[in-house]
Amino acid sequence: VRADARANRQEILDAARPLYAERGRSVPMRTVAQSAGVGIATLYRHFPTPEDLLIGVLEDAFTLITRIGEEHLERWDADPARTWNGLVHALGSLDFGALAYSLGPDISGSPDIQRQLDGARNMALQTLHEALDLAVHADLLDPDVTAEQFFAGLAAITRPLPDPVLEALPQQRTWLLDTYVRGMRPTA
Amino acid sequence: VRADARANRQEILDAARPLYAERGRSVPMRTVAQSAGVGIATLYRHFPTPEDLLIGVLEDAFTLITRIGEEHLERWDADPARTWNGLVHALGSLDFGALAYSLGPDISGSPDIQRQLDGARNMALQTLHEALDLAVHADLLDPDVTAEQFFAGLAAITRPLPDPVLEALPQQRTWLLDTYVRGMRPTA
Numbered sequence: 110v111r112a113d114a115r116a117n118r119q120e121i122l123d124a125a126r127p128l129y130a131e132r133g134r135s136v137p138m139r140t141v142a143q144s145a146g147v148g149i150a151t152l153y154r155h156f157p158t159p160e161d162l163l164i165g166v167l168e169d170a171f172t173l174i175t176r177i178g179e180e181h182l183e184r185w186d187a188d189p190a191r192t193w194n195g196l197v198h199a200l201g202s203l204d205f206g207a208l209a210y211s212l213g214p215d216i217s218g219s220p221d222i223q224r225q226l227d228g229a230r231n232m233a234l235q236t237l238h239e240a241l242d243l244a245v246h247a248d249l250l251d252p253d254v255t256a257e258q259f260f261a262g263l264a265a266i267t268r269p270l271p272d273p274v275l276e277a278l279p280q281q282r283t284w285l286l287d288t289y290v291r292g293m294r295p296t297a
Numbered sequence: 298v299r300a301d302a303r304a305n306r307q308e309i310l311d312a313a314r315p316l317y318a319e320r321g322r323s324v325p326m327r328t329v330a331q332s333a334g335v336g337i338a339t340l341y342r343h344f345p346t347p348e349d350l351l352i353g354v355l356e357d358a359f360t361l362i363t364r365i366g367e368e369h370l371e372r373w374d375a376d377p378a379r380t381w382n383g384l385v386h387a388l389g390s391l392d393f394g395a396l397a398y399s400l401g402p403d404i405s406g407s408p409d410i411q412r413q414l415d416g417a418r419n420m421a422l423q424t425l426h427e428a429l430d431l432a433v434h435a436d437l438l439d440p441d442v443t444a445e446q447f448f449a450g451l452a453a454i455t456r457p458l459p460d461p462v463l464e465a466l467p468q469q470r471t472w473l474l475d476t477y478v479r480g481m482r483p484t485a
Binding site: 214217258261262265268271272274278284285289292 | 446
């Protein structure tokens with residue numbers, strides 16, 4: 110039963126993340142439950158209030174970042190340039206850009222939410238700091254680039270593109286991420 | 298009187314552009330008139346319908362792009378690298394990123410609007426093409442980068458940043474534009 114509950118919780122978070130990314134926190138709990146394929150009672154059991162769900166989604170996003178960061182740190186030495194590029198693309202493929210823009214105002218206006226996210230956020234930032242340090246040492250990253258700057262830039266360039274742009278330029282996000290990685294190299 | 302009318306028209310467009318960029322075309326005509334400091338009758342004399350105003354704003358934005366492009370083309374030879382960088386930053390300082398995202402769906406859904414903008418858009422694209430060609434020849438730009446790709450990327454990275462990001466990283470847009478310029482250089 111416990112594994113089932115965990116699975117349900119993760120299904121809810123996986124369904125809620127893109128919905129929040131697209132529409133902000135105004136998405137009704139009912140819509141999240143439907144999209145996750147669980148009953149509304151199950152949703153409320155895991156997340157008694159919309160704020161609990163918001164915190165859950167953001168905590169989960171930070172956990173994803175940490176996991177992706179750690180996976181890349183583990184295989185760093187084999188090929189730093191390839192791993193650094195892969196890390197930026199993997200982070201870019203999350204909905205984090207959209208999430209940051211649609212939920213940012215809610216978070217920055219609530220010290221209480223911020224405090225509850227501190228643990229997960231600090232772990233994500235620490236993992237990113239480690240990756241950025243390695244990238245600097247491998248001469249792949251300008252040492253002046255801060256983790257905050259890097260992350261804000263990543264969020265900006267990975268916000269969803271309008272449908273006509275996506276159709277006309279399907280590779281645009283990949284190209285922008287490649288351009289970003291190249292542009293952050295140390296200047297000669 | 299004619300110079301006055303022209304001045305009024307431009308004041309309306311200058312006031313409407315940031316409003317449309319921020320809130321899309323749903324901005325009431327009344328709000329635009331107030332922001333421009335003209336009476337509602339003056340607004341309707343210049344732009345009888347909201348669609349006329351929408352077209353006016355976009356036409357004016359393309360004209361701005363053309364003018365900025367031409368100014369930079371004129372002083373290209375003196376210092377290509379500096380001029381190319383200056384052009385990207387000048388284009389980035391327009392509200393075009395926000396405009397493209399807030400009005401894009403309206404435009405792409407209306408062949409009629411698109412047709413009316415053809416002249417101004419083609420002139421802007423032609424000027425950009427010229428600048429991109431010069432940048433390629435000066436070894437400042439990867440020859441594989443298309444004008445569409447360049448422009449969509451510029452729009453993506455110059456969309457407005459959320460206030461907390463702006464406050465924490467006031468130089469973020471400038472840094473992203475510099476990173477963009479560096480990232481588009483020809484690969485060795």
